[in-house]
Amino acid sequence: xxxxxxxxxxxxxxxxxxxxxxxxxxxxxxxxxxxxxxxxxxxxxxxxxxxxxxxxxxxxxxxxxxxxxxxxxxxxxxxxxxxxxxxxxxxxxxxx
Numbered sequence: 001x002x003x004x005x006x007x008x009x010x011x012x013x014x015x016x017x018x019x020x021x022x023x024x025x026x027x028x029x030x031x032x033x034x035x036x037x038x039x040x041x042x043x044x045x046x047x048x049x050x051x052x053x054x055x056x057x058x059x060x061x062x063x064x065x066x067x068x069x070x071x072x073x074x075x076x077x078x079x080x081x082x083x084x085x086x087x088x089x090x091x092x093x094x095x096x
Contacts, residue, residue, distance in 0.1 A: 018046075027051055 006019035018028070026048045028034060033049040070076050 022046070 005022050005025065008016040008019060010016055018034075023029070026034075026046065028048045035047040035049045035052055037045045037047055039045055065076070068079070070079065
């Protein structure tokens with residue numbers, strides 16, 4: 001379902017001010033970067049690039065913990081300690 005939220009005017013330099021209700025709806029603040037994504041139907045979608053990157057990372061790592069045999073936070077902590085120990089033995093310093 002499509003819904004027009006607001007309108008913005010393009011300046012001579014090609015700039016626009018994103019209306020406050022649109023900024024709030026997609027969670028962008030001063031200094032954030034936005035993505036313009038061409039959809040399959042030809043429309044353009046405006047997205048919060050930070051949120052988009054986080055969602056991509058979450059999708060990429062989906063199921064990785066289960067595949068690695070991690071069942072809880074204690075398993076994750078043990079894995080981190082193991083990796084740090086291995087890196088220290090290799091002389092590459094602590095993993096941060």
